[in-house]
Amino acid sequence: NAGVTQTPKFRVLKTGQSMTLLCAQDMNHEYMYWYRQDPGMGLRLIHYSVGEGTTAKGEVPDGYNVSRLKKQNFLLGLESAAPSQTSVYFCASTLTLRYEQYFGPGTRLTVT
Amino acid sequence: LAKTTQPISMDSYEGQEVNITCSHNNIATNDYITWYQQFPSQGPRFIIQGYKTKVTNEVASLFIPADRKSSTLSLPRVSLSDTAVYYCLVGDKRQAGTALIFGKGTTLSVSS
Numbered sequence: 001n002a003g004v005t006q007t008p009k010f011r012v013l014k015t016g017q018s019m020t021l022l023c024a025q026d027m028n029h030e031y032m033y034w035y036r037q038d039p040g041m042g043l044r045l046i047h048y049s050v051g052e053g054t055t056a057k058g059e060v061p062d063g064y065n066v067s068r069l070k071k072q073n074f075l076l077g078l079e080s081a082a083p084s085q086t087s088v089y090f091c092a093s094t095l096t097l098r099y100e101q102y103f104g105p106g107t108r109l110t111v112t
Numbered sequence: 113l114a115k116t117t118q119p120i121s122m123d124s125y126e127g128q129e130v131n132i133t134c135s136h137n138n139i140a141t142n143d144y145i146t147w148y149q150q151f152p153s154q155g156p157r158f159i160i161q162g163y164k165t166k167v168t169n170e171v172a173s174l175f176i177p178a179d180r181k182s183s184t185l186s187l188p189r190v191s192l193s194d195t196a197v198y199y200c201l202v203g204d205k206r207q208a209g210t211a212l213i214f215g216k217g218t219t220l221s222v223s224s
Contacts, residue, residue, distance in 0.1 A: 004155075035214075042199060042214035043156065059213070090155045100146075103155025 002026055004104035006091050012110045013081040021076040021107050023091030031094045032074035033058070033101070034066060036087040043090060049074055081111045116200045121219045130187045132218050134200030137181050142204040145176060145183045150197045150217070159198075160185070187220075195222045 007022040023032065030051050035043040035058075045058030049068040063085060065077045074093075078085060091104040117135040124130045136145070144163050148156035160167055162174040162183070173186040187194060197217040 040216070042216045045213070092155070100158035100161070101156075103157070106153070106155055 004091055004093055004102050006089075006104040006107050008107060009105070010108045012112065013078075014112055015082060017081050018077070018079050019081065019109075020078075021089055021091075021109075023074045023076070023093075023104060025072055025093040025102070027093065027095065027102065028071070029093035029095050029102075030071075031097065031101075032068065033092040034064070034074065034076045035090045035092065036060065036085075037090060037106075038087050046076065046089075081109075083111045085109065086111045115213075116202055116215050118198075118200050118215060118218045120216065121221065123221050123223065124190055126191055126222060126224050127189050130190050130194070130220060130222075132185045132187075132198055132200075132220070133182055134185070134202075135182050136200070136202045139180050139202055140204065143180075143202050144204075145174065145180075146201045146203070147172070147174065147185045148199045148201065148214075150199065156199060156214075190220075190222045192222050192224060194220060196220060 004025045013019055033048040034046040036046055037043045044060045046064050047055055047058050047061055047066040049055045052068055052071040055066045055068055067075045089107045092101045094101040144161055146161040147159040149159050150156040160169055160172050160174045162176055164176050167174045175184040197219050199214050199217040203213055
């Protein structure tokens with residue numbers, strides 16, 4: 001049982017490039033989340049999903065898109081990366097809203 | 113959304129009890145209070161959750177007064193490994209998009 005895994009762990013992009021971050025969980029969780037964390041800041045919710053095939057906007061959704069085609073995977077896409085998107089990205093999942101959220105190890109993204 | 117206010121930082125010594133207070137003056141009837149711990153370069157980890165009065169688990173205790181406008185996380189006999197950032201979250205567990213609103217957290221530094 002690997003829990004929540006994130007791919008890749010590190011990435012450097014040039015401004016304007018695109019990429020997809022993958023989050024996978026093997027706990028059969030319904031809810032999945034994408035956050036970003038900037039230095040000295042708490043986590044901010046980007047997008048979330050309450051089940052396969054559903055997505056919704058969080059606190060800071062601009063510049064990102066997401067997809068949840070399979071229950072175990074939640075993808076975060078950056079279509080045209082900007083330096084302001086330099087951050088650490090965390091994925092989380094939970095079985096239902098009654099239970100605790102499990103976080104992945106994070107992806108450190110630098111946009112130059 | 114109920115916002116939270118926590119001290120930016122706290123210092124303690126090994127073996128002491130640490131109490132971190134979180135203020136949430138506009139907490140709603142359906143909101144729960146949840147605390148997470150985060151170590152550097154890791155995702156947050158669930159500590160404890162409660163609605164009212166007192167909740168205790170093997171790691172911490174959570175004290176919530178009757179008016180629920182604040183809560184206190186109590187860590188008994190801290191060790192160096194308890195040095196981390198602690199986040200207080202307030203949200204309606206029925207609302208996936210609001211249940212995980214993180215603030216800046218409290219940085220706890222434990223010294224020997």
